Amino acid sequence: xxxxxxxxxxxxxxxxxxxxxxxxxxxxxxxxxxxxxxxxxxxxxxxxxxxxxxxxxxxxxxxxxxxxxxxxxxxxxxxxxxxxxxxxxxxxxxxxxxxxxxxxxxxxxxxxxxxxxxxxxxxxxxxxxxxxxxxxxxxxxxxxxxxxxxxxxxxxxxxxxxxxxxxxxxxxxxxxxxxxxxxxxxxxxxxxxxxxxxxxxxxxxxxxxxxxxxxxxxxxxxxxxxxxxxxxxxxxxxxxxxxxxxxxxxxxxxxxxxxxx
Numbered sequence: 001x002x003x004x005x006x007x008x009x010x011x012x013x014x015x016x017x018x019x020x021x022x023x024x025x026x027x028x029x030x031x032x033x034x035x036x037x038x039x040x041x042x043x044x045x046x047x048x049x050x051x052x053x054x055x056x057x058x059x060x061x062x063x064x065x066x067x068x069x070x071x072x073x074x075x076x077x078x079x080x081x082x083x084x085x086x087x088x089x090x091x092x093x094x095x096x097x098x099x100x101x102x103x104x105x106x107x108x109x110x111x112x113x114x115x116x117x118x119x120x121x122x123x124x125x126x127x128x129x130x131x132x133x134x135x136x137x138x139x140x141x142x143x144x145x146x147x148x149x150x151x152x153x154x155x156x157x158x159x160x161x162x163x164x165x166x167x168x169x170x171x172x173x174x175x176x177x178x179x180x181x182x183x184x185x186x187x188x189x190x191x192x193x194x195x196x197x198x199x200x201x202x203x204x205x206x207x208x209x210x211x212x213x214x215x216x217x218x219x220x221x222x223x224x225x226x227x228x229x230x231x232x233x234x235x236x237x238x239x240x241x242x243x244x245x246x247x248x249x250x251x252x253x254x255x256x257x258x259x260x261x
Contacts, residue, residue: 001109001245002029003148005174006036006238007181008066010202010209010229011044015054017201017234017260022059025258029240032105034059035113036238037150037176037198038085039066044209044229046071049078052085062086062103064115066152066177067122088117088152089136090127100136102143109245110144114170118153118162118177129153130165137169145248148172148241156182156196163194171248172241174198179208181237181257191249199237199257206230234260 004025009015018036025031038055042048046068052075055063062084069075069087079087079097089099100114114136116129133149140147147170153159154177163173168190175182181199188194200209207215211228218225235257242252 001032001105001146001243003111003172003241003243004029004031004034004238005148005150005172005198005241006034006201006236007176007198008037008039008179008200008202009041009055010179010200011040012229013231013234014041014200014202015051017236017258018055018058020260021236021258025236025256026059029254031240032107032109033061033103033111035062035064035148035150036060036201037066037152038063039068039152040202040209042072044227047075047085048072049075052078052082061105062101062113064113064150064152064176066117067124086113086115088115088126090116090129090132091124092127100140102140110146112140112144112147114147114149116149116151118151118155118158120153120155120158122154129162133162133166133169145246146171146243147248148174151175152177154178159196163188163192167192171243171250172253174239181255183255185239185253185255187250187253191247193239193241193250193253195239195253195255198239201236201238202234203230203232204235205232
């Protein structure tokens with residue numbers, strides 16, 4: 001089966017390029033299942049229930065989040081009700097929502113999705129993602145061998161270490177959060193597809209999705225400024241992972257970047 005994993009959707013521009021390109025990409029790569037990180041989909045910060053519904057209508061099957069999960073309080077109730085919107089699993093016990101789920105494709109294939117947050121240079125005091133994935137995978141393997149992890153983390157070293165630690169345990173580890181697509185997509189020795197960062201689905205005439213003038217001003221003066229989401233040059237970024245239906249091993253990973261018309 002083919003699984004499409006999309007990097008951080010940022011603002012209106014990100015949703016626009018999803019609307020314009022997602023259906024064609026699904027057809028071109030015979031995609032069976034779509035996972036998208038949506039933690040910046042609402043005005044560049046957080047996710048709202050309304051926008052979540054829009055992304056599902058456009059063709060997403062599971063939405064993952066990250067460190068901006070709590071930026072929109074109205075999402076909390078939705079997290080408790082919908083299992084296909086995942087917040088990082090390694091938040092403390094009792095946190096609203098769930099961090100992993102097993103969903104089905106239109107053909108009835110079961111796909112496990114795990115959302116985890118890194119700890120290096122991140123703002124939350126959270127549980128160890130390495131130990132968390134080990135525990136979750138044992139439970140998920142009772143129902144499916146096809147498992148994808150969205151590892152939302154800042155440090156490339158932590159992401160790479162996590163990918164190697166998870167090799168052979170899951171079908172794919174895809175990094176998100178830094179908004180810059182990396183060129184290190186690969187199949188690790190034990191059959192896990194890996195990329196350090198999927199990249200951003202949003203406005204590329206920007207500094208990681210924000211208006212470039214505002215960010216440059218801050219670097220020049222060190223004076224805090226109010227960030228604004230950019231609008232120009234929207235692009236969709238991610239990977240397509242080809243996975244063996246029975247073993248869950250990845251055969252191929254293809255990096256994609258599609259510009260809006």
